Amino acid sequence: MDKVKALEKKVDRLEEAMMQLAYQAMKTEMALEKLLQAQRQTEEERRRAEEERREFWRSLKELKEAQQRTEESLKALSEAHKETEKSMKEFQRKVEEFKKGIEEFKRETQESFAMLNRKWAELSERLGTLAEDILAPGIPYLLERLGYRVRSMWTNEKVKLPDGTSGEFDAVAVAEKGGKEMLFLCEVKSKLREKHFEQLKNQCRLYKEHGIRQNLPIVPVLAALNIPEHLVNYASKRGVLLIKMGGDYLEALNPEVLN
Numbered sequence: 001m002d003k004v005k006a007l008e009k010k011v012d013r014l015e016e017a018m019m020q021l022a023y024q025a026m027k028t029e030m031a032l033e034k035l036l037q038a039q040r041q042t043e044e045e046r047r048r049a050e051e052e053r054r055e056f057w058r059s060l061k062e063l064k065e066a067q068q069r070t071e072e073s074l075k076a077l078s079e080a081h082k083e084t085e086k087s088m089k090e091f092q093r094k095v096e097e098f099k100k101g102i103e104e105f106k107r108e109t110q111e112s113f114a115m116l117n118r119k120w121a122e123l124s125e126r127l128g129t130l131a132e133d134i135l136a137p138g139i140p141y142l143l144e145r146l147g148y149r150v151r152s153m154w155t156n157e158k159v160k161l162p163d164g165t166s167g168e169f170d171a172v173a174v175a176e177k178g179g180k181e182m183l184f185l186c187e188v189k190s191k192l193r194e195k196h197f198e199q200l201k202n203q204c205r206l207y208k209e210h211g212i213r214q215n216l217p218i219v220p221v222l223a224a225l226n227i228p229e230h231l232v233n234y235a236s237k238r239g240v241l242l243i244k245m246g247g248d249y250l251e252a253l254n255p256e257v258l259n
Contacts, residue, residue: 134225134245135188135223135224135225135243135244135245135250136155136170136171136186136188136223138249138250139153139171139173139184139186139221139223139243139250140153140173140175141249141250142243142249142250142251142252143173143175143184146252146255146258147177148175148176148177148182149175149176149177150173150174150175151174151175151176151181152173152174153171153172153173153174154169154171154172154173155170155171155172156168156169156170157169157171157172159206159207159210159211159212160210161206161210162210167203167206167207167210169185169186169187169203169207170186170187170188171184171186171187171188171221171223172184172185172186173186174213174216180217181216181217182216182217182218182219183207183213183216183217183218183219184218184219184221184241185200185203185204185207185218185219185220185221186221186222186223186243187199187200187203187221187222187223188223188224189222189223189224189225190224190225190226191224191225191226191227192222192224192226192227192228192231192242194231194234196222197222197234197235197238197240200220200222200240201220201238204218204220219241219257219258220238220239220240220241221240221241221242221243222235222240222241222242222243223242223243223244223250224242224243224244225244225245226244227242227244227253232253232254235253235254235257236254236256236257239257240257241254241255241257241258242254
Protein backbone atom coordinates (compact mmCIF):
# COMPACT_ATOMS: atom_id res chain seq x y z
CA MET A 1 0.00 0.00 0.00
CA ASP A 2 2.78 2.31 0.88
CA LYS A 3 4.49 1.41 -2.36
CA VAL A 4 1.42 2.35 -4.28
CA LYS A 5 1.15 5.67 -2.62
CA ALA A 6 4.82 6.31 -3.14
CA LEU A 7 4.38 5.42 -6.79
CA GLU A 8 1.42 7.73 -7.13
CA LYS A 9 3.42 10.51 -5.63
CA LYS A 10 6.18 9.83 -8.13
CA VAL A 11 3.65 9.81 -10.92
CA ASP A 12 2.18 13.06 -9.68
CA ARG A 13 5.62 14.61 -9.51
CA LEU A 14 6.38 13.29 -12.93
CA GLU A 15 3.17 14.73 -14.39
CA GLU A 16 3.91 18.00 -12.71
CA ALA A 17 7.41 17.95 -14.16
CA MET A 18 5.98 17.02 -17.57
CA MET A 19 3.56 19.93 -17.36
CA GLN A 20 6.35 22.32 -16.42
CA LEU A 21 8.42 20.94 -19.25
CA ALA A 22 5.53 21.42 -21.68
CA TYR A 23 5.04 24.93 -20.37
CA GLN A 24 8.70 25.72 -20.83
CA ALA A 25 8.61 24.21 -24.29
CA MET A 26 5.61 26.35 -25.18
CA LYS A 27 7.37 29.44 -23.86
CA THR A 28 10.47 28.50 -25.81
CA GLU A 29 8.39 28.00 -28.95
CA MET A 30 6.71 31.36 -28.44
CA ALA A 31 10.08 33.00 -27.89
CA LEU A 32 11.40 31.32 -31.02
CA GLU A 33 8.38 32.54 -32.96
CA LYS A 34 8.97 36.08 -31.73
CA LEU A 35 12.62 35.72 -32.60
CA LEU A 36 11.71 34.48 -36.08
CA GLN A 37 9.29 37.39 -36.53
CA ALA A 38 11.96 39.81 -35.38
CA GLN A 39 14.42 38.17 -37.75
CA ARG A 40 11.93 38.36 -40.62
CA GLN A 41 11.27 42.01 -39.77
CA THR A 42 14.97 42.66 -39.63
CA GLU A 43 15.42 40.97 -43.00
CA GLU A 44 12.60 43.06 -44.46
CA GLU A 45 14.11 46.23 -43.06
CA ARG A 46 17.51 45.23 -44.35
CA ARG A 47 15.98 44.51 -47.77
CA ARG A 48 14.22 47.93 -47.80
CA ALA A 49 17.41 49.60 -46.64
CA GLU A 50 19.30 47.89 -49.47
CA GLU A 51 16.67 49.00 -51.99
CA GLU A 52 16.82 52.54 -50.60
CA ARG A 53 20.62 52.44 -50.81
CA ARG A 54 20.45 51.23 -54.41
CA GLU A 55 17.79 53.90 -55.18
CA PHE A 56 20.00 56.53 -53.53
CA TRP A 57 23.02 55.55 -55.63
CA ARG A 58 20.86 55.38 -58.76
CA SER A 59 19.48 58.88 -58.02
CA LEU A 60 22.99 60.09 -57.26
CA LYS A 61 24.20 58.69 -60.59
CA GLU A 62 21.30 60.34 -62.43
CA LEU A 63 22.08 63.60 -60.61
CA LYS A 64 25.71 63.39 -61.68
CA GLU A 65 24.66 62.65 -65.26
CA ALA A 66 22.21 65.58 -65.19
CA GLN A 67 24.94 67.80 -63.76
CA GLN A 68 27.31 66.65 -66.50
CA ARG A 69 24.68 67.34 -69.15
CA THR A 70 24.09 70.77 -67.60
CA GLU A 71 27.81 71.50 -67.65
CA GLU A 72 28.00 70.37 -71.27
CA SER A 73 25.00 72.57 -72.13
CA LEU A 74 26.58 75.52 -70.32
CA LYS A 75 29.82 74.91 -72.16
CA ALA A 76 27.98 74.72 -75.50
CA LEU A 77 26.05 77.87 -74.58
CA SER A 78 29.29 79.64 -73.68
CA GLU A 79 30.85 78.58 -76.98
CA ALA A 80 27.70 79.69 -78.83
CA HIS A 81 27.86 83.04 -76.98
CA LYS A 82 31.50 83.44 -77.95
CA GLU A 83 30.65 82.55 -81.53
CA THR A 84 27.77 85.03 -81.46
CA GLU A 85 30.07 87.75 -80.12
CA LYS A 86 32.58 86.89 -82.83
CA SER A 87 29.83 87.02 -85.47
CA MET A 88 28.57 90.35 -84.08
CA LYS A 89 32.08 91.80 -84.17
CA GLU A 90 32.48 90.57 -87.74
CA PHE A 91 29.07 92.00 -88.61
CA GLN A 92 29.96 95.34 -87.01
CA ARG A 93 33.25 95.34 -88.90
CA LYS A 94 31.44 94.70 -92.16
CA VAL A 95 28.89 97.42 -91.31
CA GLU A 96 31.75 99.85 -90.65
CA GLU A 97 33.39 98.81 -93.92
CA PHE A 98 30.04 99.23 -95.68
CA LYS A 99 29.57 102.70 -94.13
CA LYS A 100 33.09 103.65 -95.16
CA GLY A 101 32.34 102.32 -98.63
CA ILE A 102 29.13 104.36 -98.77
CA GLU A 103 30.97 107.47 -97.59
CA GLU A 104 33.68 106.86 -100.17
CA PHE A 105 31.02 106.25 -102.83
CA LYS A 106 29.22 109.47 -101.81
CA ARG A 107 32.48 111.39 -101.91
CA GLU A 108 33.41 109.94 -105.30
CA THR A 109 29.86 110.54 -106.56
CA GLN A 110 29.93 114.15 -105.36
CA GLU A 111 33.33 114.61 -106.96
CA SER A 112 32.02 112.99 -110.16
CA PHE A 113 28.93 115.23 -110.14
CA ALA A 114 31.10 118.26 -109.47
CA MET A 115 33.38 117.25 -112.33
CA LEU A 116 30.36 116.59 -114.58
CA ASN A 117 28.91 119.96 -113.62
CA ARG A 118 32.21 121.63 -114.47
CA LYS A 119 32.40 119.71 -117.74
CA TRP A 120 28.77 120.56 -118.48
CA ALA A 121 29.38 124.20 -117.69
CA GLU A 122 32.47 124.15 -119.91
CA LEU A 123 30.51 122.38 -122.65
CA SER A 124 27.60 124.79 -122.31
CA GLU A 125 29.99 127.68 -122.46
CA ARG A 126 31.71 126.19 -125.48
CA LEU A 127 28.36 125.51 -127.15
CA GLY A 128 27.26 129.06 -126.39
CA THR A 129 30.54 130.44 -127.74
CA LEU A 130 30.29 128.14 -130.74
CA ALA A 131 26.72 129.29 -131.40
CA GLU A 132 27.81 132.93 -131.11
CA ASP A 133 30.79 132.32 -133.39
CA ILE A 134 28.53 130.68 -135.99
CA LEU A 135 25.38 132.80 -135.81
CA ALA A 136 26.43 136.31 -134.82
CA PRO A 137 28.64 137.05 -137.88
CA GLY A 138 25.82 136.16 -140.25
CA ILE A 139 23.21 138.52 -138.78
CA PRO A 140 24.23 141.56 -140.94
CA TYR A 141 23.93 139.47 -144.12
CA LEU A 142 20.51 138.18 -143.07
CA LEU A 143 19.28 141.72 -142.36
CA GLU A 144 20.49 142.83 -145.78
CA ARG A 145 18.53 139.99 -147.43
CA LEU A 146 15.50 141.22 -145.48
CA GLY A 147 15.92 144.64 -147.08
CA TYR A 148 17.85 146.46 -144.34
CA ARG A 149 21.06 148.40 -144.73
CA VAL A 150 23.31 147.62 -141.78
CA ARG A 151 25.08 150.73 -140.50
CA SER A 152 26.96 149.17 -137.58
CA MET A 153 27.35 145.83 -135.78
CA TRP A 154 28.79 144.94 -132.34
CA THR A 155 29.24 141.61 -130.57
CA ASN A 156 29.42 141.06 -126.81
CA GLU A 157 28.51 144.67 -126.13
CA LYS A 158 28.46 145.58 -122.43
CA VAL A 159 26.15 148.14 -120.82
CA LYS A 160 27.04 149.55 -117.40
CA LEU A 161 24.24 149.45 -114.86
CA PRO A 162 23.66 151.85 -111.91
CA ASP A 163 24.63 149.19 -109.33
CA GLY A 164 28.11 148.91 -110.82
CA THR A 165 27.48 145.66 -112.67
CA SER A 166 27.14 145.35 -116.40
CA GLY A 167 24.84 143.65 -118.85
CA GLU A 168 26.20 141.92 -121.92
CA PHE A 169 24.51 141.50 -125.30
CA ASP A 170 25.68 138.85 -127.75
CA ALA A 171 25.06 140.98 -130.84
CA VAL A 172 23.79 144.54 -131.43
CA ALA A 173 23.10 145.90 -134.92
CA VAL A 174 21.84 149.25 -136.18
CA ALA A 175 20.09 148.89 -139.53
CA GLU A 176 17.99 151.22 -141.69
CA LYS A 177 15.06 150.50 -143.97
CA GLY A 178 12.83 153.07 -145.67
CA GLY A 179 14.65 155.90 -143.92
CA LYS A 180 13.95 154.46 -140.46
CA GLU A 181 16.71 153.12 -138.21
CA MET A 182 16.10 150.12 -136.00
CA LEU A 183 18.19 148.61 -133.19
CA PHE A 184 18.40 144.81 -133.35
CA LEU A 185 19.25 143.29 -129.94
CA CYS A 186 20.23 139.67 -130.46
CA GLU A 187 20.84 136.90 -127.96
CA VAL A 188 22.41 133.66 -129.23
CA LYS A 189 21.57 130.23 -127.74
CA SER A 190 22.57 126.69 -128.59
CA LYS A 191 18.98 125.44 -127.98
CA LEU A 192 16.07 127.82 -127.58
CA ARG A 193 13.73 127.50 -124.59
CA GLU A 194 10.71 129.47 -123.41
CA LYS A 195 12.62 131.00 -120.47
CA HIS A 196 14.92 132.76 -122.94
CA PHE A 197 12.06 135.02 -124.07
CA GLU A 198 11.65 136.48 -120.58
CA GLN A 199 15.42 136.91 -120.28
CA LEU A 200 15.53 138.74 -123.62
CA LYS A 201 12.62 140.97 -122.55
CA ASN A 202 14.53 142.00 -119.40
CA GLN A 203 17.69 142.66 -121.41
CA CYS A 204 15.82 144.87 -123.87
CA ARG A 205 14.42 146.82 -120.93
CA LEU A 206 17.92 147.26 -119.48
CA TYR A 207 19.27 148.43 -122.83
CA LYS A 208 16.37 150.80 -123.29
CA GLU A 209 17.11 152.34 -119.89
CA HIS A 210 20.94 152.31 -119.91
CA GLY A 211 22.18 151.66 -123.45
CA ILE A 212 23.95 154.30 -125.55
CA ARG A 213 21.33 154.11 -128.35
CA GLN A 214 18.21 154.47 -126.23
CA ASN A 215 16.35 156.58 -128.83
CA LEU A 216 16.13 153.81 -131.45
CA PRO A 217 13.21 151.38 -131.68
CA ILE A 218 14.30 147.93 -130.51
CA VAL A 219 13.72 144.69 -132.39
CA PRO A 220 14.33 141.72 -130.04
CA VAL A 221 16.08 138.82 -131.78
CA LEU A 222 16.79 135.26 -130.65
CA ALA A 223 19.20 133.18 -132.72
CA ALA A 224 19.80 129.49 -131.98
CA LEU A 225 21.20 126.37 -133.53
CA ASN A 226 18.17 124.38 -132.38
CA ILE A 227 14.70 125.98 -132.26
CA PRO A 228 11.67 123.79 -131.40
CA GLU A 229 8.88 124.29 -133.93
CA HIS A 230 6.23 125.27 -131.38
CA LEU A 231 8.31 128.29 -130.29
CA VAL A 232 7.97 129.99 -133.68
CA ASN A 233 4.37 131.00 -133.07
CA TYR A 234 5.24 131.73 -129.43
CA ALA A 235 7.91 134.20 -130.63
CA SER A 236 5.63 135.83 -133.23
CA LYS A 237 3.01 136.61 -130.56
CA ARG A 238 5.72 138.41 -128.57
CA GLY A 239 7.24 140.27 -131.49
CA VAL A 240 10.55 138.40 -131.28
CA LEU A 241 12.46 137.64 -134.49
CA LEU A 242 13.78 134.07 -134.61
CA ILE A 243 16.94 133.21 -136.56
CA LYS A 244 18.50 129.83 -137.15
CA MET A 245 20.84 128.15 -139.60
CA GLY A 246 19.27 127.23 -142.91
CA GLY A 247 19.26 127.99 -146.59
CA ASP A 248 22.46 129.74 -147.72
CA TYR A 249 23.50 130.50 -144.12
CA LEU A 250 20.93 132.00 -141.78
CA GLU A 251 17.18 132.30 -142.16
CA ALA A 252 14.46 134.18 -140.32
CA LEU A 253 11.68 131.86 -139.19
CA ASN A 254 9.10 134.63 -138.69
CA PRO A 255 10.13 137.71 -140.71
CA GLU A 256 6.55 138.97 -140.54
CA VAL A 257 7.25 140.42 -137.07
CA LEU A 258 9.36 143.12 -138.83
CA ASN A 259 6.25 144.43 -140.56
